[in-house]
Amino acid sequence: MDGNNRSNVANLPPGFRFHPTDEELIIHYLNQKVFPSSNHHLMFSIIADVNIYKFNPWELPDKALFGENEWFFFSPRERKYPNGTRPNRAAASGYWKATGTDKPIISSVGSQCLGMKKALVFYKGRPPKGVKTDWMMIEYRLLDDCFVSQRPKGSMQLDDWVLCRVSHKGKAPLAGGYLQGQEMAIQITIGINEYDHQLPTMDQMVGLESEELDEKVFQEGSPEYPPTPIDTSVREVLKSIERVLSVGALDELVMASSSDDAV
Numbered sequence: 001m002d003g004n005n006r007s008n009v010a011n012l013p014p015g016f017r018f019h020p021t022d023e024e025l026i027i028h029y030l031n032q033k034v035f036p037s038s039n040h041h042l043m044f045s046i047i048a049d050v051n052i053y054k055f056n057p058w059e060l061p062d063k064a065l066f067g068e069n070e071w072f073f074f075s076p077r078e079r080k081y082p083n084g085t086r087p088n089r090a091a092a093s094g095y096w097k098a099t100g101t102d103k104p105i106i107s108s109v110g111s112q113c114l115g116m117k118k119a120l121v122f123y124k125g126r127p128p129k130g131v132k133t134d135w136m137m138i139e140y141r142l143l144d145d146c147f148v149s150q151r152p153k154g155s156m157q158l159d160d161w162v163l164c165r166v167s168h169k170g171k172a173p174l175a176g177g178y179l180q181g182q183e184m185a186i187q188i189t190i191g192i193n194e195y196d197h198q199l200p201t202m203d204q205m206v207g208l209e210s211e212e213l214d215e216k217v218f219q220e221g222s223p224e225y226p227p228t229p230i231d232t233s234v235r236e237v238l239k240s241i242e243r244v245l246s247v248g249a250l251d252e253l254v255m256a257s258s259s260d261d262a263v
Contacts, residue, residue, distance in 0.1 A: 047066075050063050054091070071167070072163065078156045119137070
Protein backbone atom coordinates (compact mmCIF):
# COMPACT_ATOMS: atom_id res chain seq x y z
CA MET A 1 0.00 0.00 0.00
CA ASP A 2 1.43 3.35 -0.90
CA GLY A 3 1.71 6.33 1.43
CA ASN A 4 -1.02 8.31 -0.33
CA ASN A 5 -3.60 5.60 0.32
CA ARG A 6 -2.75 5.44 4.02
CA SER A 7 -2.81 9.23 4.24
CA ASN A 8 -6.30 9.39 2.73
CA VAL A 9 -7.61 6.82 5.20
CA ALA A 10 -5.96 8.65 8.11
CA ASN A 11 -7.85 11.81 7.10
CA LEU A 12 -11.27 10.19 7.43
CA PRO A 13 -13.51 11.99 9.93
CA PRO A 14 -13.83 10.67 13.51
CA GLY A 15 -16.51 8.03 13.90
CA PHE A 16 -16.41 7.11 10.21
CA ARG A 17 -17.91 3.68 9.47
CA PHE A 18 -18.00 1.93 6.10
CA HIS A 19 -21.22 -0.06 5.75
CA PRO A 20 -22.22 0.24 2.06
CA THR A 21 -25.19 -1.57 0.57
CA ASP A 22 -24.82 -3.95 -2.37
CA GLU A 23 -26.23 -1.28 -4.67
CA GLU A 24 -23.75 1.33 -3.42
CA LEU A 25 -20.82 -1.04 -3.86
CA ILE A 26 -21.78 -1.65 -7.48
CA ILE A 27 -22.65 1.92 -8.49
CA HIS A 28 -20.22 4.05 -6.52
CA TYR A 29 -17.23 1.74 -6.19
CA LEU A 30 -16.95 -1.18 -8.62
CA ASN A 31 -18.48 0.64 -11.58
CA GLN A 32 -16.25 3.63 -10.96
CA LYS A 33 -13.20 1.38 -10.63
CA VAL A 34 -13.87 -0.32 -13.96
CA PHE A 35 -15.07 2.84 -15.74
CA PRO A 36 -13.45 5.74 -13.84
CA SER A 37 -14.84 9.26 -14.18
CA SER A 38 -12.99 12.42 -13.28
CA ASN A 39 -15.90 13.98 -11.38
CA HIS A 40 -16.61 11.07 -9.05
CA HIS A 41 -15.94 12.28 -5.49
CA LEU A 42 -16.51 9.04 -3.54
CA MET A 43 -13.52 7.20 -4.92
CA PHE A 44 -11.05 8.15 -2.23
CA SER A 45 -8.82 5.24 -1.32
CA ILE A 46 -11.02 3.20 0.98
CA ILE A 47 -10.74 -0.09 -0.95
CA ALA A 48 -7.33 -1.61 -1.64
CA ASP A 49 -6.21 -3.20 -4.91
CA VAL A 50 -5.16 -6.72 -3.87
CA ASN A 51 -5.13 -10.00 -5.77
CA ILE A 52 -6.82 -11.95 -2.99
CA TYR A 53 -6.04 -15.29 -4.66
CA LYS A 54 -2.36 -14.86 -3.84
CA PHE A 55 -3.03 -14.87 -0.09
CA ASN A 56 -4.75 -16.81 2.65
CA PRO A 57 -7.84 -14.96 3.94
CA TRP A 58 -6.36 -14.44 7.41
CA GLU A 59 -3.55 -12.46 5.78
CA LEU A 60 -5.94 -10.06 4.06
CA PRO A 61 -6.99 -7.82 7.01
CA ASP A 62 -3.44 -6.46 7.23
CA LYS A 63 -3.58 -5.55 3.54
CA ALA A 64 -6.90 -3.70 3.73
CA LEU A 65 -7.00 0.09 3.84
CA PHE A 66 -9.94 0.12 6.20
CA GLY A 67 -12.15 -2.35 8.05
CA GLU A 68 -13.08 -3.78 11.42
CA ASN A 69 -15.23 -6.89 10.99
CA GLU A 70 -15.12 -7.04 7.21
CA TRP A 71 -12.58 -5.97 4.61
CA PHE A 72 -13.03 -4.80 1.02
CA PHE A 73 -10.72 -5.36 -1.96
CA PHE A 74 -10.62 -4.80 -5.70
CA SER A 75 -9.19 -8.00 -7.15
CA PRO A 76 -8.60 -9.38 -10.65
CA ARG A 77 -9.84 -12.83 -11.61
CA GLU A 78 -8.17 -15.41 -13.84
CA ARG A 79 -9.64 -18.23 -15.87
CA LYS A 80 -9.37 -21.80 -14.69
CA TYR A 81 -9.11 -23.03 -18.27
CA PRO A 82 -7.79 -21.06 -21.28
CA ASN A 83 -10.99 -21.36 -23.32
CA GLY A 84 -13.53 -21.24 -20.49
CA THR A 85 -15.25 -18.62 -18.38
CA ARG A 86 -14.96 -20.44 -15.06
CA PRO A 87 -12.78 -18.49 -12.60
CA ASN A 88 -9.75 -20.02 -10.91
CA ARG A 89 -10.59 -20.15 -7.18
CA ALA A 90 -7.27 -21.57 -5.91
CA ALA A 91 -5.70 -19.34 -3.25
CA ALA A 92 -2.43 -19.88 -1.35
CA SER A 93 -2.99 -22.84 1.01
CA GLY A 94 -6.55 -23.57 -0.09
CA TYR A 95 -9.40 -22.48 -2.32
CA TRP A 96 -12.65 -20.52 -2.33
CA LYS A 97 -15.80 -22.56 -2.93
CA ALA A 98 -19.13 -21.10 -4.01
CA THR A 99 -22.07 -21.78 -1.70
CA GLY A 100 -24.83 -21.06 -4.20
CA THR A 101 -25.70 -19.52 -7.52
CA ASP A 102 -25.11 -15.93 -8.57
CA LYS A 103 -27.70 -13.49 -7.24
CA PRO A 104 -28.70 -10.31 -9.10
CA ILE A 105 -28.34 -6.91 -7.47
CA ILE A 106 -31.48 -4.95 -8.35
CA SER A 107 -31.70 -1.16 -8.29
CA SER A 108 -33.73 0.28 -5.42
CA VAL A 109 -35.39 2.53 -7.98
CA GLY A 110 -37.01 0.47 -10.69
CA SER A 111 -36.04 -3.07 -11.58
CA GLN A 112 -32.71 -2.63 -13.32
CA CYS A 113 -30.09 -5.33 -12.69
CA LEU A 114 -26.89 -3.55 -11.67
CA GLY A 115 -24.59 -6.52 -11.24
CA MET A 116 -24.21 -9.95 -9.67
CA LYS A 117 -22.93 -11.28 -6.37
CA LYS A 118 -21.76 -14.70 -5.23
CA ALA A 119 -21.11 -16.07 -1.74
CA LEU A 120 -17.99 -18.18 -1.17
CA VAL A 121 -16.32 -20.01 1.73
CA PHE A 122 -12.60 -20.69 2.11
CA TYR A 123 -11.36 -24.29 2.41
CA LYS A 124 -7.86 -25.31 3.50
CA GLY A 125 -6.12 -27.92 1.39
CA ARG A 126 -7.04 -29.09 -2.07
CA PRO A 127 -10.38 -30.29 -3.44
CA PRO A 128 -12.19 -32.52 -2.87
CA LYS A 129 -10.67 -33.07 0.60
CA GLY A 130 -10.46 -29.44 1.72
CA VAL A 131 -11.31 -28.45 5.28
CA LYS A 132 -13.97 -25.78 5.63
CA THR A 133 -13.03 -22.62 7.55
CA ASP A 134 -15.03 -19.71 8.97
CA TRP A 135 -13.69 -17.28 6.36
CA MET A 136 -16.35 -16.04 3.94
CA MET A 137 -16.46 -13.73 0.95
CA ILE A 138 -19.08 -12.04 -1.17
CA GLU A 139 -17.83 -11.34 -4.67
CA TYR A 140 -19.43 -8.52 -6.68
CA ARG A 141 -19.08 -8.23 -10.43
CA LEU A 142 -20.59 -6.18 -13.21
CA LEU A 143 -22.78 -7.74 -15.89
CA ASP A 144 -20.94 -9.49 -18.69
CA ASP A 145 -22.55 -7.32 -21.37
CA CYS A 146 -20.88 -4.24 -19.84
CA PHE A 147 -17.56 -5.22 -21.40
CA VAL A 148 -16.10 -5.30 -24.85
CA SER A 149 -13.33 -7.88 -24.88
CA GLN A 150 -9.98 -6.33 -25.80
CA ARG A 151 -7.79 -9.11 -24.42
CA PRO A 152 -5.58 -11.15 -26.72
CA LYS A 153 -6.72 -14.64 -27.64
CA GLY A 154 -5.68 -17.20 -25.05
CA SER A 155 -5.40 -14.65 -22.23
CA MET A 156 -6.02 -16.15 -18.78
CA GLN A 157 -7.42 -12.85 -17.49
CA LEU A 158 -11.16 -13.19 -16.85
CA ASP A 159 -11.95 -9.86 -15.14
CA ASP A 160 -9.84 -6.79 -14.60
CA TRP A 161 -11.65 -6.06 -11.36
CA VAL A 162 -14.24 -7.60 -9.10
CA LEU A 163 -15.07 -6.29 -5.63
CA CYS A 164 -14.54 -8.72 -2.74
CA ARG A 165 -16.11 -8.36 0.72
CA VAL A 166 -14.16 -10.65 3.07
CA SER A 167 -15.31 -11.48 6.60
CA HIS A 168 -14.86 -14.03 9.37
CA LYS A 169 -17.76 -15.75 11.06
CA GLY A 170 -17.24 -14.89 14.71
CA LYS A 171 -14.91 -12.37 16.33
CA ALA A 172 -12.54 -10.20 14.33
CA PRO A 173 -9.14 -11.81 13.70
CA LEU A 174 -5.84 -10.53 15.02
CA ALA A 175 -2.80 -9.83 12.87
CA GLY A 176 -1.21 -13.21 13.59
CA GLY A 177 -4.20 -15.16 12.35
CA TYR A 178 -5.63 -15.92 15.81
CA LEU A 179 -9.10 -14.92 16.87
CA GLN A 180 -9.62 -12.54 19.76
CA GLY A 181 -9.17 -14.56 22.95
CA GLN A 182 -7.66 -17.54 21.16
CA GLU A 183 -4.12 -16.18 21.40
CA MET A 184 -4.49 -15.57 25.15
CA ALA A 185 -5.92 -19.05 25.67
CA ILE A 186 -2.96 -20.56 23.85
CA GLN A 187 -0.53 -18.54 25.96
CA ILE A 188 -2.25 -19.60 29.19
CA THR A 189 -2.20 -23.26 28.15
CA ILE A 190 1.47 -23.09 27.24
CA GLY A 191 2.29 -21.24 30.45
CA ILE A 192 0.50 -23.78 32.64
CA ASN A 193 2.12 -26.70 30.85
CA GLU A 194 5.56 -25.14 31.32
CA TYR A 195 5.22 -24.22 34.97
CA ASP A 196 2.69 -26.61 36.50
CA HIS A 197 5.48 -28.71 38.01
CA GLN A 198 6.63 -25.65 39.96
CA LEU A 199 3.25 -24.50 41.27
CA PRO A 200 2.36 -24.99 44.96
CA THR A 201 -0.33 -27.41 46.06
CA MET A 202 -3.84 -26.28 47.00
CA ASP A 203 -3.03 -26.81 50.71
CA GLN A 204 -0.05 -24.47 50.45
CA MET A 205 -2.17 -21.71 48.92
CA VAL A 206 -5.10 -21.79 51.37
CA GLY A 207 -5.04 -18.87 53.78
CA LEU A 208 -2.35 -16.87 51.99
CA GLU A 209 -2.92 -13.21 51.19
CA SER A 210 -2.28 -12.03 47.62
CA GLU A 211 1.08 -10.50 48.48
CA GLU A 212 2.11 -13.60 50.45
CA LEU A 213 1.05 -15.80 47.54
CA ASP A 214 3.17 -13.75 45.18
CA GLU A 215 6.17 -14.00 47.47
CA LYS A 216 5.66 -17.72 48.11
CA VAL A 217 5.22 -18.71 44.45
CA PHE A 218 7.21 -16.14 42.51
CA GLN A 219 9.97 -14.98 44.83
CA GLU A 220 13.33 -15.26 43.11
CA GLY A 221 16.01 -17.27 44.85
CA SER A 222 13.56 -19.35 46.89
CA PRO A 223 15.10 -22.79 47.53
CA GLU A 224 11.68 -24.41 47.13
CA TYR A 225 10.82 -22.61 43.89
CA PRO A 226 13.91 -21.67 41.85
CA PRO A 227 13.84 -18.45 39.78
CA THR A 228 11.92 -18.81 36.51
CA PRO A 229 10.36 -16.32 34.09
CA ILE A 230 6.69 -16.59 35.11
CA ASP A 231 4.14 -15.63 32.50
CA THR A 232 1.63 -12.94 33.54
CA SER A 233 -1.23 -15.17 32.41
CA VAL A 234 -0.15 -17.90 34.86
CA ARG A 235 -0.07 -15.36 37.67
CA GLU A 236 -3.64 -14.36 36.85
CA VAL A 237 -4.74 -18.01 36.86
CA LEU A 238 -3.25 -18.49 40.33
CA LYS A 239 -4.97 -15.40 41.66
CA SER A 240 -8.28 -16.62 40.25
CA ILE A 241 -7.81 -19.94 42.06
CA GLU A 242 -6.98 -18.09 45.26
CA ARG A 243 -10.17 -16.01 45.00
CA VAL A 244 -12.30 -19.12 44.49
CA LEU A 245 -10.72 -20.78 47.54
CA SER A 246 -11.23 -17.66 49.63
CA VAL A 247 -14.93 -17.51 48.71
CA GLY A 248 -15.31 -21.19 49.62
CA ALA A 249 -13.70 -20.65 53.02
CA LEU A 250 -16.00 -17.69 53.68
CA ASP A 251 -19.06 -19.82 52.87
CA GLU A 252 -17.94 -22.43 55.40
CA LEU A 253 -17.58 -19.78 58.11
CA VAL A 254 -21.08 -18.42 57.38
CA MET A 255 -22.59 -21.90 57.52
CA ALA A 256 -20.82 -22.69 60.80
CA SER A 257 -22.04 -19.42 62.32
CA SER A 258 -25.61 -20.16 61.25
CA SER A 259 -25.43 -23.60 62.87
CA ASP A 260 -24.21 -22.12 66.19
CA ASP A 261 -27.06 -19.57 66.21
CA ALA A 262 -29.58 -22.32 65.61
CA VAL A 263 -28.27 -24.27 68.59
